[in-house]
Amino acid sequence: MSLVIERWIPPDQGALFVVTGASGTGKTTLVQAALQTVPGIDFSVSATTRPARSDERAGVDYHFLAPAEFDEKVGAGEFLEWAEVYGHRYGTLRASVTDAISSGRSILLDIDTQGAAQVRVAMPEAVTIFILPPSIETLGERLRARATDSPESITRRIREAQLQLGQCSRFDYIVVNDHLESAQDQFAAVLVAELRKTTRSATLIARFSVESVTTN
Numbered sequence: 001m002s003l004v005i006e007r008w009i010p011p012d013q014g015a016l017f018v019v020t021g022a023s024g025t026g027k028t029t030l031v032q033a034a035l036q037t038v039p040g041i042d043f044s045v046s047a048t049t050r051p052a053r054s055d056e057r058a059g060v061d062y063h064f065l066a067p068a069e070f071d072e073k074v075g076a077g078e079f080l081e082w083a084e085v086y087g088h089r090y091g092t093l094r095a096s097v098t099d100a101i102s103s104g105r106s107i108l109l110d111i112d113t114q115g116a117a118q119v120r121v122a123m124p125e126a127v128t129i130f131i132l133p134p135s136i137e138t139l140g141e142r143l144r145a146r147a148t149d150s151p152e153s154i155t156r157r158i159r160e161a162q163l164q165l166g167q168c169s170r171f172d173y174i175v176v177n178d179h180l181e182s183a184q185d186q187f188a189a190v191l192v193a194e195l196r197k198t199t200r201s202a203t204l205i206a207r208f209s210v211e212s213v214t215t216n
Contacts, residue, residue: 003185008039011200014106021131022161024142026177030187038191044109050088081118113167130171134178
């Protein structure tokens with residue numbers, strides 16, 4: 001990655017970044033690089049009804065909730081989005097996101113297109129980013145190169161990816177992951193540009209406005 005941020009003045013208000021991309025687009029790699037490059041951004045910790053594994057820590061890997069507690073929070077509207085996967089429920093708690101944003105920190109949320117649609121309804125100000133492959137053919141090549149899935153599984157993943165990719169126009173930004181370093185820079189640039197909006201930096205703007213009046 002060529003983008004380097006050595007000094008950073010945090011905004012008054014952070015942002016919720018919703019990142020979506022089909023399997024094989026390199027989404028996870030881009031997210032991990034951005035977390036190391038752009039200051040003041042945290043990865044969202046999901047809540048789940050799945051039991052914790054031996055190496056997982058509550059509040060760090062997941063917020064582990066009993067099924068009844070999860071249902072109660074769903075009924076109270078405490079989730080920005082949630083879904084059931086293989087018999088367990090997963091979701092993003094609204095309070096943890098809004099608390100971070102109001103303190104000037106930002107949250108990166110890595111979810112599928114259905115989850116992103118839920119977040120857009122619950123929090124329209126969220127910034128949505130879709131990670132695209134250069135082509136469907138390239139996506140298939142990447143999945144086959146992993147050598148971790150059967151041919152049938154790869155065919156299913158490509159079919160699912162085509163359905164997801166067809167929704168990219170609903171997102172605020174698209175990043176094409178053709179060349180990894182370039183894609184990392186583009187992805188980080190979107191995050192930085194959003195965080196440098198004047199609407200997020202009232203304190204800094206006010207400081208210079210006062211200084212301008214004083215010097216004049």
